[in-house]
Amino acid sequence: MAKVVLLGDINVGKTTLINQFASGDGGKTQATVGTDFKSKTITIDGTQVNLQIWDTAGQEKHTSIGFAFYRGSNCCILTYDVGNNESFERLSFWKKNFLDQAAPQNPDQFPFVVCGNKTDKERVVAREVAEKWCADNGGLSYFETVATTNEGVNALFMETGKKAKAQAGKQDDDFMPTSLSGAAGAIKIDAKAEADAEEEQKKKKKKKCKC
């Protein structure tokens, strides 16, 4: 299994991309609240890979459940709308947000794929500008799509699947992040409670001693 997460501003087409790829449905969507995922099995280099594709809300007020689900991702698709410059300029925010919260082992080598969606509409972000951003951000793969009509969608997810599979192969099974501070929902160890528990253990041992 390989885990993929789609990030990007509100309304850029994340849910439509996932619905189109996983279910062949490019129809109407509602603004995503919270998170959800869809699965699809694809064949990469003769091997079947189950892609678990996580959808997220672009509107930050809906992200209050936290970002713990970023953890364990094998590839992240940064999505923007080619007709909306603000959504393009926010790619850096989403990339940093992902790296901060997912805390992957080798952040410099973590595979991101960039998707410019809605190329059927009037474009304000030139392809060359987007490609330059990808080059400046570690040579990221770039795809353009029309989620509603399925144009370019398969190519986007096949490349994402390939990168996710390769990343999953590299990940140490026993990897534990060195910092839990960024993980929403992470267990917080209360130092005092831990010290009290140790004291209690010592007392019990003393009681048992017959000497």
Ligand SMILES: Nc1nc2c(ncn2[C@@H]2O[C@H](COP(=O)(O)OP(=O)(O)OP(=O)(O)O)[C@@H](O)[C@H]2O)c(=O)[nH]1
């Ligand atoms: N013209 C056009 N419209 C699209 C395309 N992709 C998505 N849309 C439309 O854009 C709107 C938003 O799409 P969603 O997939 O819900 O966007 P989202 O990124 O999931 O939005 P949030 O869940 O709010 O973050 C919907 O009305 C879609 O039908 C596209 O490629 N071209």
Ligand SMILES: [Mg+2]
């Ligand atoms: Mg959505």
